[in-house]
Amino acid sequence: MLGPVFYASVQARVRARYSDLLSEKRWRELLAAETLEDLGQILRDTPYGQAFRVAPVEFERNLIAHWALELYTLTHSLHSGPRDLMRWYARKFELDNLKTVLRTLSYRQLPGRAEEVLLPLEPPTLAWSRLLEVASVQALIAELRDTPYAAPLTDALERYLQEGSPFYLEVSIDLGYFQHLVRLMNRLDGQDRRWAERLLGSWIDLQNLLWAYRYRVYARLSPEEIVNYTLHHAVRIDVDAVRRAATGSPLWREAERLGLELSSQLDERKALEELEMTGFREIVRRAHAAFDGLLFHVGSVLAYAFLLEAEVHDLITLIEGKRHDMTAEKLGPYFLGEDRYVRA
Template identity: 25%
Template sequence: MDQNTMYAAVNTKIASMFGKLLDDEDYRNLLSLKNSQEIAQYLKVNTYYGEFLKDKDPLKMHRGDIERLLKESLVVYMDKLINYFHGEYRSFLKSFYMKYEIYDLKRVARIIHIDKDFDNIKESLVFAGKYKYIDIDRIIKAKSIMELIQALEGTYYYPYLKNLIDGNTKENLYRLEMTLDKIYFIVLGEKLKKLNKKDQRVFINLYGNYIDMLNIQWIYRGKEYYSLSSEEIFNYTVDRGNRFNYKSIKEFCYAKDVGEFIEKIRNTSYGFMFKENKNEDIFMERRMNRFMYFKLKGAKQKLNLDISMLLAYLELKEFEIRDIITITEGVRYKLDGEEIKKYLIKAI
């Protein structure tokens, strides 16, 4: 099957999957609900998530149950799409599982470093170990970041992480998260090189802005919260961005302080990431994701015979799941709908 024929088939499937995503009315209805059980009931009766809830009693579901079910649905839909591809393309798309596996590893790390709540930790992990690269039973026994890294010995993560076993307990969570993200882009970049040139350009066009913004976020955190050296921050940054070259990234990292860094960014097209008195990570993350949301929506509407529709669906599906989790979390803390909207990726 030639690539145009393959993409025509894949895009037809994706178009039907796009048609199932929640619309504005679903979002407004979810925002009006009062607890996790009502959200689970709504999802079961009114949305395509009902197929994953058919054997579940919504009245017995809590926030964690909903989150796991949503993530499991993502695995199912990813599996369906990956089956259309073979060879290097299948390998490239399977590397996206690594992104979500890293989410699970970060969850374990945060539990170890911050929450200290180890109850049901195994049940909360959806992606880690999907292809048996990771021994789940080893990582859930870890009680420190050092032990978690040691539990990853023998995986493709370990060669990059082992240097973090240096006794620095204060910064280990940040450095672990940064290193895991960098590993993902290293692996993805190697897989990307094996795709045709057109799809490589499509990927860079769609994700290059995200890489730019991710570098900005990392540099900001390193300077604002951890006082890392400019050299160390620079070592964590990722290439393949759209706007910033090696020289620009290095200049940002070597800004004398976080104030100078922010001023430099405000003079770029990413100035929207920083607003007066609203530099908190959560708002920065939302701005990044909302930027990508509109960019991916545009790619979806072009119906090109390339990898763009697939990439757009995977990200927009993930954004929807993150929004539902945000709504569920907001309801848990008794926030009203208007307040929860501030934290959503989708503009309502």
């Protein structure tokens, strides 16, 4: 009932930003651009302008940082519950940086090399350069002691020390992140809860299902390990679904629970790739649909976040495609934005 009060400002800002998403005409120009420089030139007077005022090698990293900052900025206008959720969600790329640091430490790589791939996330919540310079994972955990990452890393430390692989640390921080995300989502009520489940919940379900199948197909983990390394209480993909996935249920059948149709003829690896794209495209479709109605709920920010992420993803795909001289037709299947993959 109080939605219009809480969301008056944020929905206006979200709608303004929604109109700033790249138009079809702009996408046509981008697809037709011959070089990376041309592409950067086209985007220079868009909201992505700042991300392209650097060397082309940094375009992708800057785009992701743009997403994180955009989302964080929007959270200023939210009230406590949704704000906590969105701020936590906005930190999802921080996990990528943390994994880079963990791999650098585990494989004893030079910090300088890692700095080249770290995402320049704003506002900076962690001092990445300092983290790269610590002597060991234990020292890293000590540096992170006041952050939400310390506990999951400590949990997995012994296993990491035994096996020497950062995989366990990465699984642990992923799980920690998503469990907290689900907790924050479950604290919402009413319209906020419904929209969070519809958009963010679908994404969490998708991740959970992808994990379960990837662990089975690529890592060949045992069913017990798969259950331990996934979420037990997402939205529709619960522990029973994970168990089924872990014990051989075909992917297309479990995907149906998310309302996704996959061909039963695909082999599992191909089906996994298909699930990832189809799943996110479905979320993008729902996000677009959200803008047809009133936006006095957290779905406004979430919908914009997913649309922006899809656009950022597609721009990165395009940039990488240009780098490897791929034609728009070849890139088509890798785009998330519906109009783009159909058109290309």
